[in-house]
Amino acid sequence: MSNPADKHDPFDPFGIVASMGEWCCLLKAARELKDVDGEMMETMLDASATGPVPEGPEAVAKVHSIVNLMRSLSLDAEAVRQRDPETMQTLEAACLRCTQRGRCARELWAGTAADAYPEFCPNAARLDRLRHA
Structure with missing residues (x-):
């Protein structure tokens, strides 16, 4: 059984056109991911706009996590x-x-953070103090 990749295009003997097509698909996917990442960053910045903005998207996501855990x-x-x-x-x-x-x-995400946070959260003791204040 022959593989489509085994067939050679007489006008593209080195497979450059096929490679360029694959490259274009990768670039398109990268642009879409960048757009999604940008939208997510704006959403997280809006949600944490009440306090000092940390540096970098990962920091914003983590600060957003403490707000959600507190909620x-x-x-x-x-x-x-x-x-x-x-x-x-x-x-x-x-x-x-x-x-x-x-x-x-x-x-x-699972809705179990309120029960499980003492097992993993470095803020567990502080949050407990706030809950009982």
């Missing part, structure tokens, strides 16, 4: 920021250094 615990991040900005900065800084971002995102 799942019925804590108002904006109220904490206004009442005690140092505490909020400490929470954000710990979140920025966290190595469990994937798990945090999965737990938030």
Whole structure:
């Protein structure tokens, strides 16, 4: 059985046209990903506009995670920021250094973060203090 790649185009003996077609597809996909990434960054910046903007998209996503985790615990991040900005900065800084971002995102998405956060969150003790304050 012959493979389409085994057939040679007499007008393109080196496969340059086929390679260019594949390259164009990759460029198109890269542009689409860039557009999606840009839209996501704007969304995250809008959501975290209430405080100091960290550097880089990963930092913004992590700070957004602490806000979502606090929301799942019925804590108002904006109220904490206004009442005690140092505490909020400490929470954000710990979140920025966290190595469990994937798990945090999965737990938030699944709606189980409020129960599971003590197992992985570096802010667990601080959040518990806020919950019982």
